[in-house]
Every structure is written in C-alpha cells, then in structure tokens.
Amino acid sequence: MQEQSNSHLPLPSFKIDKNYDILERSTEAVKHFKAERSFLAIVDQDSVSKVKHWLQPEHEQMRIEVNVFTVDGELILVDLYVGWISELHAEVLVVKKDEAFSRVMNQLAQLRSRLQDTNMQLMVEKERLEVTMEENRQLSAPFITLNDDVALVPMFGDLDDKKIRSVEDKLLKQIYEDSADYIIFDFTAVGKISDYGMVGLKNMLQSLSVMGMSVTIAGVDRSVAASFQQFEVQNWNLTFQHSLESALKSMNVTQ
Incomplete structure (x- = not known):
C-alpha cells in the first residue's frame, strides 16, 4: 500500500502495520523525519528491540520512550504514544522530549561514535604492535652459517614461550635447508627467561637432540645456568661454554 500524507494532526504521527511498515504519515512527520518505508528505520539501533517488544497488538494503548533520528540525522529523545486500531494497524504519535534531554542524547551518541572510532584505532594499533613484536622475535635469533x-644462533632480550616458538619454527626450517651439524646458541645478550620460556627452550633443545644435532650453549650467566640444571643434559648432545669465544675455539671456528 502506498504511503499517504495525513495533514490533520499537529504532531508527527504514523499509521503502521504489524510489520512496522509505514502506511500513512502526517504532514509534521513528513517535515521532521525521512521518508523511510519502515518505522524502524528512523529508530536508533539501541531502541529497536524496545520498539519491537512493545509495539505489539496485545499492548493496545501505551507510551514508550525511545531515541529516533530526525530528517537532519539528529538523535532525539521522544515519547511514542501507540494505539492499535486493530490487530493489523496502529497509530503512533511522536512527541519530542525536553530539549535538555535531546542535547544529552546527542552528546551520548557523539561519545558512542568516538568510542567506536577509538576502539577501531586501538584494534589497528594492537595489530601493528603484534606485527612489530613478531618481527622483533624473528630478529632476536638470526641463523648465521x-x-x-x-x-x-645469537639470542637477544628476555625469552618467553612465544619467542622460543618463533625461534624454533625458523630454526627447524633453516636446519632443513642447511647442512650444519653443530649449533651454537649465544646467550650473552639474553635477559630473563620466563618459566614458560624455559619449558619451550627445553622442548626445542630436546627436539634438536632427537634430530641428531650437537648443541652448544655459550655465554650463560649463573642465574640462567641454574635453570638449566633441570635439563637432563647427559642424555642430549648438549654442552656449555662460558663465552662465545671459547665455544668458537672448541669447534675450530675463527672469528
């Protein structure tokens, strides 16, 4: 059915069906609201569920407070006075609330919009940070033939499980492509090793041992060396050197 303009009422009013489609609207409604097909289209998203719940034939006459958008896109607070003519059609009268309420609602809408923009920016920054951290993890243990x-494989900074996993993934790929039988891990520039980092390190060294690799760990300070005591190094091809220089000399590698 085509929408028809009804000029008899001094306030915005609509005639809608049970599916919320607009059948008629007053002259004031035409003036203040966009010519939408559905009444829900002028209702703020946060008020839609409220309108759907209360604008039902079983609620014959009632008033509800909702937020709607004007023809200019302004968000205003209104009272909807609803009366069902039958189970199929209802008359909806729109009465604007006090201007102070409207200003508050507009401020809240602007704040909500800014929060959404801020959340999006934070998500983008989080993704950038994660990429940067992954690049840092990749650069923290280069494979040098x-x-x-x-x-x-020189290690840098604090070691946690994520960094160890990153090192292990790259290391296994390099070992597959390279013919080296001996690997020296230089811990000279390593800071703290987290508990999960130690577990990851143990698993990585054990995997290398199973693959037949001979591993030397150089430059381990006393605090870190104590953590290695939990490893069953006697069952692995694993040795320790107090410095990178001594490790290189033990393998007849000149700097």
Missing part, C-alpha cells in the same frame, strides 16, 4: 658444519 659459520662454515659447512657450524651455525650460530
């Missing part, structure tokens, strides 16, 4: 048999 010293000769046909020996490779060096």
Whole structure:
C-alpha cells in the first residue's frame, strides 16, 4: 500500500502495520523525519528491540520512550504514544522530549561514535604492535652459517614461550635447508627467561637432540645456568661454554 500524507494532526504521527511498515504519515512527520518505508528505520539501533517488544497488538494503548533520528540525522529523545486500531494497524504519535534531554542524547551518541572510532584505532594499533613484536622475535635469533658444519644462533632480550616458538619454527626450517651439524646458541645478550620460556627452550633443545644435532650453549650467566640444571643434559648432545669465544675455539671456528 502506498504511503499517504495525513495533514490533520499537529504532531508527527504514523499509521503502521504489524510489520512496522509505514502506511500513512502526517504532514509534521513528513517535515521532521525521512521518508523511510519502515518505522524502524528512523529508530536508533539501541531502541529497536524496545520498539519491537512493545509495539505489539496485545499492548493496545501505551507510551514508550525511545531515541529516533530526525530528517537532519539528529538523535532525539521522544515519547511514542501507540494505539492499535486493530490487530493489523496502529497509530503512533511522536512527541519530542525536553530539549535538555535531546542535547544529552546527542552528546551520548557523539561519545558512542568516538568510542567506536577509538576502539577501531586501538584494534589497528594492537595489530601493528603484534606485527612489530613478531618481527622483533624473528630478529632476536638470526641463523648465521659459520662454515659447512657450524651455525650460530645469537639470542637477544628476555625469552618467553612465544619467542622460543618463533625461534624454533625458523630454526627447524633453516636446519632443513642447511647442512650444519653443530649449533651454537649465544646467550650473552639474553635477559630473563620466563618459566614458560624455559619449558619451550627445553622442548626445542630436546627436539634438536632427537634430530641428531650437537648443541652448544655459550655465554650463560649463573642465574640462567641454574635453570638449566633441570635439563637432563647427559642424555642430549648438549654442552656449555662460558663465552662465545671459547665455544668458537672448541669447534675450530675463527672469528
């Protein structure tokens, strides 16, 4: 059915069906609200569920407070006076609330919009930070081929499980592509190792041992060395050197 303009009422009013489609609207409604097909289209998203719940034929006459958008896109607080003519059609009278309420609602809408923008910016920044952290993890343990048999993996910064996993993934790929049989891990520049980092480190070293790799850990300070005591190093191809220089000399690698 085509929408018809009803000019008899001094306030915005609508005639709607049970599906919330607009059948008629007053002249004031035409003036103040966009020519939408559905009444729900002029209702703020946060008020839609409220309108759907209360604008039902079983509620014959009632008043509800909702937020609606004007023809200019302004969010205003209104009272909807609803009367059902039958189970199929209802008359809806729109009465604007006090201007102070409207200003508050507009401020809240603007704040909500800014919060949404801020949340989006935070998500973007979080993604950038995660990328940067992953790049940092990748750069923290480069695989350096010293000769046909020996490779060096210098470690930097604090070690946690994420960094160890990143190192392990890259290391296994490099071992597959390289022919080195001996790997030197240089811990000279390592800071703290978290408990989960130690577990990840143990698993990585054990995997390398199972693969037949001989591993030397160099530059481990006393606090970190104490943590290695939990490892069953006697069952692995694992040795320790107090410095990178001594590790290189033990393998006849010249700097």
